[in-house]
Amino acid sequence: MKKQTFKFTSASVDYYFNASIKQLKEIVDPTHAIIITDENINALHATKFKGFKTIVIPAGEKHKNQVTIDGIINQLIALQTDRKSTLIGIGGGVITDMTGYVASIYMRGIAFGFVPTTLLAMVDASIGGKNGIDVGIYKNMIGIIRQPKFLLYDVSLLKTLPQADWSNGFAEIIKHACIKDAPMFKLLKENTLAKFQKNKELLAKLVERNAKLKTKVVQQDEFEQGDRKLLNYGHTLGHALENQYELYHGQAVAIGMVYAGIISKQLLKFKQADAVVEVLAKYGLPTQMDFDKTKAIEVLKMDKKREKSTINYILLEKIGKGVIKQLPLTEIEQIIQSF
Numbered sequence: 001m002k003k004q005t006f007k008f009t010s011a012s013v014d015y016y017f018n019a020s021i022k023q024l025k026e027i028v029d030p031t032h033a034i035i036i037t038d039e040n041i042n043a044l045h046a047t048k049f050k051g052f053k054t055i056v057i058p059a060g061e062k063h064k065n066q067v068t069i070d071g072i073i074n075q076l077i078a079l080q081t082d083r084k085s086t087l088i089g090i091g092g093g094v095i096t097d098m099t100g101y102v103a104s105i106y107m108r109g110i111a112f113g114f115v116p117t118t119l120l121a122m123v124d125a126s127i128g129g130k131n132g133i134d135v136g137i138y139k140n141m142i143g144i145i146r147q148p149k150f151l152l153y154d155v156s157l158l159k160t161l162p163q164a165d166w167s168n169g170f171a172e173i174i175k176h177a178c179i180k181d182a183p184m185f186k187l188l189k190e191n192t193l194a195k196f197q198k199n200k201e202l203l204a205k206l207v208e209r210n211a212k213l214k215t216k217v218v219q220q221d222e223f224e225q226g227d228r229k230l231l232n233y234g235h236t237l238g239h240a241l242e243n244q245y246e247l248y249h250g251q252a253v254a255i256g257m258v259y260a261g262i263i264s265k266q267l268l269k270f271k272q273a274d275a276v277v278e279v280l281a282k283y284g285l286p287t288q289m290d291f292d293k294t295k296a297i298e299v300l301k302m303d304k305k306r307e308k309s310t311i312n313y314i315l316l317e318k319i320g321k322g323v324i325k326q327l328p329l330t331e332i333e334q335i336i337q338s339f
């Protein structure tokens with residue numbers, strides 16, 4: 001199996017692109033590893049990781065909390081998991097976030113690796129070492145930055161992924177293209193969601209390109225002092241909408257990207273706001289939404305990224321060139337209210 005190693009400030013991580021989940025045994029010894037997965041993935045894919053001890057947890061964001069972590073810890077103890085064991089998170093971002101977190105606190109930290117099974121986890125959540133859980137309504141309130149030992153990519157696992165989760169993943173892919181990769185934006189424009197779903201090779205290449213793009217951003221700024229903030233493109237307003245409305249993360253980020261495009265047009269003479277809208281629509285994402293703008297701005301004002309009366313907003317100078325701007329909240333408010 002071909003391995004590529006990427007160095008972060010804190011550790012090195014082995015990436016296995018174009019791999020099969022059945023090759024997991026070549027990376028970790030099943031007698032010293034425990035798989036953590038959710039009930040959906042277990043029902044669909046368990047035969048591919050038989051031979052490993054497995055902890056199965058309920059699926060969904062509402063279980064990304066301390067109660068589930070306590071349950072996992074009890075099972076780890078019952079399975080006599082020791083310091084030499086490796087935890088393997090097989091699943092979407094909920095599973096990778098929780099596996100990384102529990103592995104980082106169990107016995108003061110043991111090794112972990114991921115097999116991401118959603119497009120979002122492949123291109124985003126599994127990369128960068130942010131692990132954690134929610135506390136009540138507060139997302140990712142508790143956690144740690146700690147890198148996995150390995151990431152195994154098997155895009156054939158995506159065959160069973162629901163349609164909404166495909167679009168969710170593409171929201172982050174479009175985000176990457178907007179902030180850092182103009183040629184990829186062109187590729188997305190020239191192709192379709194259906195084409196990526198049908199063509200495994202094309203999909204594997206896209207996943208690898210995005211995983212490497214996020215890796216590079218994190219390598220330069222593992223602890224989010226600067227450039228890593230670019231990954232928040234579309235997320236500032238996106239999070240405000242996600243808190244208020246029943247939206248998928250990707251849908252909220254898509255609306256966030258549309259508005260970031262409008263703000264970029266007004267403040268930085270960004271010329272391709274319409275092209276962003278067109279590509280989002282192409283990948284099944286919403287580009288228009290009636291929302292309570294006053295309320296959304298209230299939430300923005302409480303956002304953790306706020307610095308006094310200004311806010312760090314990610315804008316585009318052009319496709320492929322995201323910039324971090326510290327803007328007065330009043331200016332953002334005016335522009336958002338006028339649309």
Ligand code: NAD
Nearest residue numbers: 040059092093094095117118120121124125130157160161
């Ligand atoms: P998820 O893990 O809840 O997965 C979505 C759904 O798809 C679940 O119901 C899951 O059971 C199901 N599923 C997973 N793989 C499947 C497959 N192959 N076939 C069929 N069904 C499958 O959610 P997600 O969208 O993958 O991730 C969202 C989470 O990721 C959030 O908690 C978010 O905070 C986190 N996240 C973390 C980072 C980070 O840097 N750590 C970045 C982005 C997102």
Ligand code: ZN
Nearest residue numbers: 172235249253
């Ligand atoms: Zn996101």
